[in-house]
Amino acid sequence: xxxxxxxxxxxxxxxxxAGFLGATLVRLAPGYGVAEEELDARLNADxxxxxxxxxxxxxxxxxxxxxxxxxxxxxxxxxxxxMQEPVRQLIAERFPETLKSVGFGLSLGWAIGLSLAILSxxxxxxxxxxxxxxxxxxxxxxxxxVLALLCVLAQAxxxxxxxxxxxxxxxxxxxxxLLKNAALPHVLSAHARGLGRSRIFLxxxxxxxxxQLLAVAGVTVGIAFTTAIxxxxxxDMPGIGQLAxxxxxxxxxxxxxxxxxxxxTVTLVANSTAELLGKAAAHR
Amino acid sequence: xxxxxxxxVVFLGxxxxxxxxxxxxxxxxxxxxxRDDPDAACSWHHPLGTDDLGRDRFSRLLYGTRVxxxxxxxxxxISTILAALIGGIAVFSNKWAEQAVMSVTxxxxxxxxxxxxxxxxxxxxxxxAPLTSVIITFALLGSLGWAGAARVVCADTRRLCxxxxxxxxxxxxFTGFRLLWRHLLPNLRxxxxxxxxxxxxxxxxxxxxLSILGLGVAEPLPSWGSLLRELEGFSLLSARPWQFASLxxxxxxxxxxxVAMQSEEA
Numbered sequence: 001x002x003x004x005x006x007x008x009x010x011x012x013x014x015x016x017x018a019g020f021l022g023a024t025l026v027r028l029a030p031g032y033g034v035a036e037e038e039l040d041a042r043l044n045a046d047x048x049x050x051x052x053x054x055x056x057x058x059x060x061x062x063x064x065x066x067x068x069x070x071x072x073x074x075x076x077x078x079x080x081x082x083m084q085e086p087v088r089q090l091i092a093e094r095f096p097e098t099l100k101s102v103g104f105g106l107s108l109g110w111a112i113g114l115s116l117a118i119l120s121x122x123x124x125x126x127x128x129x130x131x132x133x134x135x136x137x138x139x140x141x142x143x144x145x146v147l148a149l150l151c152v153l154a155q156a157x158x159x160x161x162x163x164x165x166x167x168x169x170x171x172x173x174x175x176x177x178l179l180k181n182a183a184l185p186h187v188l189s190a191h192a193r194g195l196g197r198s199r200i201f202l203x204x205x206x207x208x209x210x211x212q213l214l215a216v217a218g219v220t221v222g223i224a225f226t227t228a229i230x231x232x233x234x235x236d237m238p239g240i241g242q243l244a245x246x247x248x249x250x251x252x253x254x255x256x257x258x259x260x261x262x263x264x265t266v267t268l269v270a271n272s273t274a275e276l277l278g279k280a281a282a283h284r
Numbered sequence: 285x286x287x288x289x290x291x292x293v294v295f296l297g298x299x300x301x302x303x304x305x306x307x308x309x310x311x312x313x314x315x316x317x318x319r320d321d322p323d324a325a326c327s328w329h330h331p332l333g334t335d336d337l338g339r340d341r342f343s344r345l346l347y348g349t350r351v352x353x354x355x356x357x358x359x360x361x362i363s364t365i366l367a368a369l370i371g372g373i374a375v376f377s378n379k380w381a382e383q384a385v386m387s388v389t390x391x392x393x394x395x396x397x398x399x400x401x402x403x404x405x406x407x408x409x410x411x412x413a414p415l416t417s418v419i420i421t422f423a424l425l426g427s428l429g430w431a432g433a434a435r436v437v438c439a440d441t442r443r444l445c446x447x448x449x450x451x452x453x454x455x456x457x458f459t460g461f462r463l464l465w466r467h468l469l470p471n472l473r474x475x476x477x478x479x480x481x482x483x484x485x486x487x488x489x490x491x492x493x494l495s496i497l498g499l500g501v502a503e504p505l506p507s508w509g510s511l512l513r514e515l516e517g518f519s520l521l522s523a524r525p526w527q528f529a530s531l532x533x534x535x536x537x538x539x540x541x542x543v544a545m546q547s548e549e550a
Contacts, residue, residue, distance in 0.1 A: 014387075017391055141534075145509075153518060225396045229398050230496065248406040253407060264399075
């Protein structure tokens with residue numbers, strides 16, 4: 001219970017600090033409080049001054065934080081100048097698409113990565129070892145954006161790029177972990193006593209690897225969200241990755257900071273859940 | 285394994301030398317336009333053809349390699365120095381300061397990398413001179429990529445500080461800077477070097493992702509990322525496989541870094 005409270009408190013603290021830093025970025029960004037309409041040559045000096053007065057933030061930086069926090073607590077995430085829509089609506093429309101992509105990518109990536117790791121450890125064949133290793137290295141060395149472009153060319157679903165970035169990490173970590181566990185004294189002793197290979201693997205090698213693999217699961221959530229940016233931007237998928245890219249190009253910092261905070265919160269919750277599950281698995 | 289490492293190192297050496305000699309080996313300057321020859325196929329004059337603006341692809345690849353291959357280590361150096369400083373501060377300060385530093389490190393580690401990079405990149409002007417855009421991109425990568433390395437450096441520094449030889453050095457009267465310079469840093473060097481080498485392929489791939497998204501190195505300066513943007517307009521019908529030359533070189537180079545590092549670990 002205390003671990004759960006600690007994880008929740010840590011997540012909350014990190015979100016508050018991230019929000020504070022994000023608000024500072026927005027407030028101190030060049031061009032903050034300047035309306036684009038000011039560039040309109042048809043406006044006279046009085047109109048420009050009126051626009052400036054309307055957009056100028058008269059308070060201190062602390063009153064700015066307070067206003068942002070109050071607004072957020074009331075569920076108002078602001079208005080995106082670049083997309084001309086409320087941020088809350090944009091996120092509500094696009095987040096499910098990203099969740100689908102990330103969920104698919106994570107499931108497929110883990111399935112391929114773990115299968116290849118198990119194959120590489122159990123097959124005991126140099127050819128399998130080299131083949132799986134090469135495949136993982138190739139995926140690890142190709143940028144996600146290039147994989148997304150290749151998916152567009154091949155008319156393949158962009159979501160598989162997320163799987164392609166997840167599987168080499170799962171494979172490498174899983175393989176090393178399983179190899180290490182297979183060399184433990186009690187596993188060697190089980191071999192010496194004549195127990196079946198599959199029984200030893202399932203009963204002794206895999207359960208030992210579970211807590212560490214769960215910890216990696218949390219990390220891969222962050223990687224999947226990061227990969228969603230080039231994938232959604234280049235494969236034209238309307239998710240928050242594409243939204244973040246458009247916001248970056250349009251310098252819509254307010255939207256970007258909120259997106260980063262949301263993704264950071266999801267990543268932190270995933271990491272904390274993985275940590276708790278890992279601890280529970282280790283206790284067993 | 286030794287042979288694979290040797291091959292990887294030789295390949296990296298060759299790529300580095302050819303990029304250093306770009307001004308000698310390249311048939312033209314990276315921004316020179318052959319206006320009569322846009323989108324040309326491979327020929328003696330243009331070994332990898334020309335792009336849609338008539339610029340020689342081979343020359344751009346050589347100059348782009350120079351940009352990516354020289355600035356990624358510079359970014360890796362920045363991040364390693366930051367990691368050493370932050371990791372060192374965490375170990376040598378009091379417990380509260382250590383916890384604060386480690387919390388900041390955790391915060392950086394939990395923020396999704398590319399979201400953070402594009403947020404900070406958006407804060408800076410996008411319409412800057414090409415050279416400034418290169419410096420901004422790699423400086424940004426270097427200054428945001430220290431967190432993972434800092435955790436490793438911190439753990440290793442703590443381990444070294446508690447080791448017998450450090451205890452012996454302290455008992456022999458070594459303190460402060462002398463202890464740090466003569467005993468700690470030489471033993472920390474392998475960890476710092478490993479972090480430096482690990483960061484290089486990470487920064488090369490990050491720059492590529494950023495440039496393909498239009499948030500990295502600005503035209504007309506080439507980098508591996510900006511060269512790969514060309515693939516957006518690639519058509520299977522046009523059948524111009526030489527457009528993939530920059531992708532092959534990038535994957536081969538990053539793979540060589542991995543092979544060299546794996547062998548080092550082995």
